[in-house]
Amino acid sequence: MPKKIAIVEDEAELAALIEYNLGRHGYEASTLDGTRGTMRALEQLKPDLILLDVMLPDIDGFELCRQIRQSSALGRIPVLFLTARSDEVDRVLGLEIGGDDYMTKPFSPRELIARVKAHLRREEMDAEPQPAALGPFRLDPTARRVYLLDKEIALTSTEFNLLEYFLTHPGRAYSRDQLLEAVWGESRYVTPRTVDVHVRRLREQIEEQPDNPRYLTTVRGFGYRFEEPAE
Helix, strand or coil: CCCEEEEECCCHHHHHHHHHHHHHCCCEEEEECCCCCHHHHHHHHCCCEEEEECECCCCEHHHHHHHHHHCCCCCCCCEEEEECCCCHHHHHHHHHCCCCEEEECCCCHHHHHHHHHHHHHHHHHHCCCCCEEECCEEEECCCCEEEECCEEECCCHHHHHHHHHHHHCCCCEEEHHHHHHHHHCCCCCCCHHHHHHHHHHHHHHHCCCCCCCCCEEEECCCEEEECCCCC
């Protein structure tokens, strides 16, 4: 599943801009306007990261952050403050009460995305990788092995990373650029054509008919999707 980002922001135009940019990078964004019930909505949503304005209609963002840190459901989720208050004392306070980062308005959407990625990447690195199973596929990220019907598939490191991404994000269509960003990273020196080459190699390993794939399908004019196997 894509990472879920909660945007707690009462400026509708800014919230829409943030949501648009997050969506472009493959995130599932939800906007909350900071009115009463926001805390309850966050606990139901259980996002992977929270973008939090300081000046909200019914509650101060700093106070909401304190409540987030005291919540058993949300306490470990990264919180990134977005605010027009640029005073050093506010920045220090935001970090002291449990915020993970602090950006002042106006800010660059590009920088915001970079910071979101950095915090989510840090969370993933801190988490112990767990084995995953999807239909006939079984993945062991610690040993970096993939099995199809209990037979190990011999993959290069990049092929493993790409297949791991597809297996852990089934049913969603990804563009070549999104796959490059997710698998090759920001420091990549490759082109979208690289994705096509690795997809073809994966199909030769996992498909009975590589030219008529059952799992790793093409989304015409867009990219690729890993079909979730039927039960």
